[in-house]
Amino acid sequence: MKSTSTFLKMKKEREPIAMMTAYDAPSAKAAAKAGMDIILVGDSVGMVVHGYDSTIPVTLDDMVLHSKAVRRGAPDTFVVTDLPFLTFNGDFGTTLSAVKKLMQQTGTNGVKLEGGGRTLSVIKRLTEAGVPVMGHLGLTPQSVGVLGGYKVQGKTEESANRLVEEAKIIEENGAFALVLECVPRQLAAHISSLLNIPVIGIGAGAETDGQVLVFHDAIGFSDGFSPKFVKQYANIQNDIEVALTDYVNEVKQLTFPGTEHTFTMDENTLEKLYGGIRS
Numbered sequence: 001m002k003s004t005s006t007f008l009k010m011k012k013e014r015e016p017i018a019m020m021t022a023y024d025a026p027s028a029k030a031a032a033k034a035g036m037d038i039i040l041v042g043d044s045v046g047m048v049v050h051g052y053d054s055t056i057p058v059t060l061d062d063m064v065l066h067s068k069a070v071r072r073g074a075p076d077t078f079v080v081t082d083l084p085f086l087t088f089n090g091d092f093g094t095t096l097s098a099v100k101k102l103m104q105q106t107g108t109n110g111v112k113l114e115g116g117g118r119t120l121s122v123i124k125r126l127t128e129a130g131v132p133v134m135g136h137l138g139l140t141p142q143s144v145g146v147l148g149g150y151k152v153q154g155k156t157e158e159s160a161n162r163l164v165e166e167a168k169i170i171e172e173n174g175a176f177a178l179v180l181e182c183v184p185r186q187l188a189a190h191i192s193s194l195l196n197i198p199v200i201g202i203g204a205g206a207e208t209d210g211q212v213l214v215f216h217d218a219i220g221f222s223d224g225f226s227p228k229f230v231k232q233y234a235n236i237q238n239d240i241e242v243a244l245t246d247y248v249n250e251v252k253q254l255t256f257p258g259t260e261h262t263f264t265m266d267e268n269t270l271e272k273l274y275g276g277i278r279s
Contacts, residue, residue, distance in 0.1 A: 001076050001077065001078055001109075002037055002038075002077075002078045003078065003109075004110070004132050004176035004177075006037075006078075007037070007038075007176060007177055007197075007198050008176070008196070008197065008198070010037070010198065010209070010210075011196070011197065011198040011209045016209065016210050016211070017037045017038065017177075017198055017200055017209055017210025017211075018035070018036050018037050018038075018210060018211065019036065019037060019038040019039070019040055019200055019210055019211065019212035020036050020038075020039055020040070020212065020213060020214075020215055020218065021039075021040045021041070021042040021044060021212060021213070021214040021215060022039050022040070022041070022070055022073075022074075022215045023041065023042070023045040023048065023049050023066045023069070023070065023215070024049075024066065024069045024070065024073065025069045025070065025072045025073030026073060027070075027073070027215045027216075028069070028070040028071075028072075028073030028074040028077070028079075029073040029074060030215075031074060031077070031215065032073070032074035032076065032077045036074075036077060037077075037078065037210070038077070038078050038079070038080060038200075038212075039070055039074055039077050039078070039079050039080070040079075040080050040081075040082070040112065040212060041063065041066050041067045041070050041079060041080070041081040041082065041108065042082050042112075042214070043055040043058040043062075043063065043082040043084045043085070043141075043142070044082075044141065044214060045058065045062065045063075045066050046058035046062070048214060048216050048222075049066075050062075054141065055084070055085065055141045055142055056085050056142065058084045058085065059084060060084055060087055060098050060101065060102070062084070063081055063082060063083075063084055063102060064101060064102060064105055064106055067079065067081045067102060067106035067107075067108045068105070068106045068107075070108075071106055071107040071108065078109050078110075079107070079108045079109050079110075080108065080109060080110045080111065080112050080132075080134050081102050081106065081108040081110075081111055081112070082111070082112050082114075083095075083098060083099070083102075083111050083112065083113055084142075085142045088113055088119065088122050089118065089119075089122075092122065092125055095122060095126070096126075096129065099111055099126060099131055103131070109132060110131065110132030110133060110134060110176070111126070111131060111132075111133055111134070112133070112134040112135070112136055112179065113126075113133060113134075113135060113136065114136040114140040114141070114142045115136065115137070115140045115142070116137060116162070116163075116166035116169075116170075117166075119135075120166065120169045120170060120173055121173070123135060123170060123173040123174065123175050124173035124174060127173060127174030127175065128174070132176050133174065133175045133176065134175060134176065134177045134178065134179060135167075135170035135175045135177070135178040135179065136178070136179040136181065137153075137163055137166055137167060137170070137178065137179070137180055137181075137183075138153045138154060138163065138179075138180045138181040138182050138183040138203075138204065139151070139152070139153050139181040139182035139183075139203070140181070151182070152182045152183065152184065152203075153181075153182055153183050154183040154184060154187045155184060160184075160187050163180075163183065163187065163191065164187075164190070164191055164194065167180075167191045167194070167195060167199075168194065168195070170197075171195050171196065171197050175197060176197060176198075177197055177198045177199070177200060178191075178195065178197060178198070178199050178200070179199075179200050179201075179202065179212065180199055180200070180201050180202075180204040180208060181201075181202045181203055181204065182202070182203040182204070182229070183203070183204050184205075185204060185205025185206070185207060186205075188201050188204035188205050188207065188208050189205060189207035189208070192207060192208045192209055198210055200212050202229060203227065203228070203229030204229075213230065213231070214230075217230045217232065218230075218231070218232065218233050218234075219232070219233060219234045219236050220232040220233075220234050220235035220236055220237050220238070221236050221237055221240075222237060223237055
């Protein structure tokens with residue numbers, strides 16, 4: 001299994017880091033077989049899997065459940081789990097309890113915290129406690145209500161400078177990596193060049209130290225809006241719809257199940273049970 005030191009070495013040697021967000025054992029297993037360096041159990045599970053319109057309703061127990069599933073599917077892959085909404089913004093003891101529960105019950109290797117501001121000091125305290133922490137700046141879905149929606153961040157001089165400074169502090173406070181989401185590629189490249197820790201982009205251009213996409217987005221397992229920064233490497237949603245339509249039609253037309261999908265009994269046993277085959 002890779003480690004935080006592996007990712008620092010990959011950054012130094014300019015080897016791009018491939019990260020994927022996954023939520024269950026089958027998708028984690030597929031990601032691991034593909035050679036994924038990191039699997040992120042994102043709180044985006046609330047929108048992608050549970051049908052919420054934001055990540056806000058996702059609970060710690062939800063993250064524990066999905067992290068356990070991912071770990072079972074990818075036992076030898078480095079896994080990071082999102083800390084959900086308001087689990088790291090108040091009393092540090094509460095945060096520590098949440099992290100302890102996640103790491104001890106699921107086997108996740110680290111946690112990801114969204115945002116700057118007060119989050120920066122939490123990163124420091126967690127790393128001092130021995131917790132591998134990944135930062136997350138730019139578009140932070142847990143804060144969309146404050147940010148005014150899902151918009152590109154860091155487009156003004158003031159906001160760009162703030163992201164640069166927060167990125168530096170995240171590194172200084174001990175984080176092993178940083179996710180930059182929905183920021184101009186020039187800014188992402190600049191931040192990547194300033195930091196010694198890996199910067200993993202999503203909607204942040206090609207000059208970061210790695211990339212992350214959501215499993216469902218990458219394979220086209222979605223019937224909704226697809227952001228500009230997503231590349232679909234397959235379109236299984238269409239294949240699924242065709243397959244399920246075929247199933248419904250065959251059930252209605254009595255062509256499924258066929259004899260090849262059916263079990264039978266010995267005639268002597270049937271005779272004893274029911275007096276022979278009845279038509």
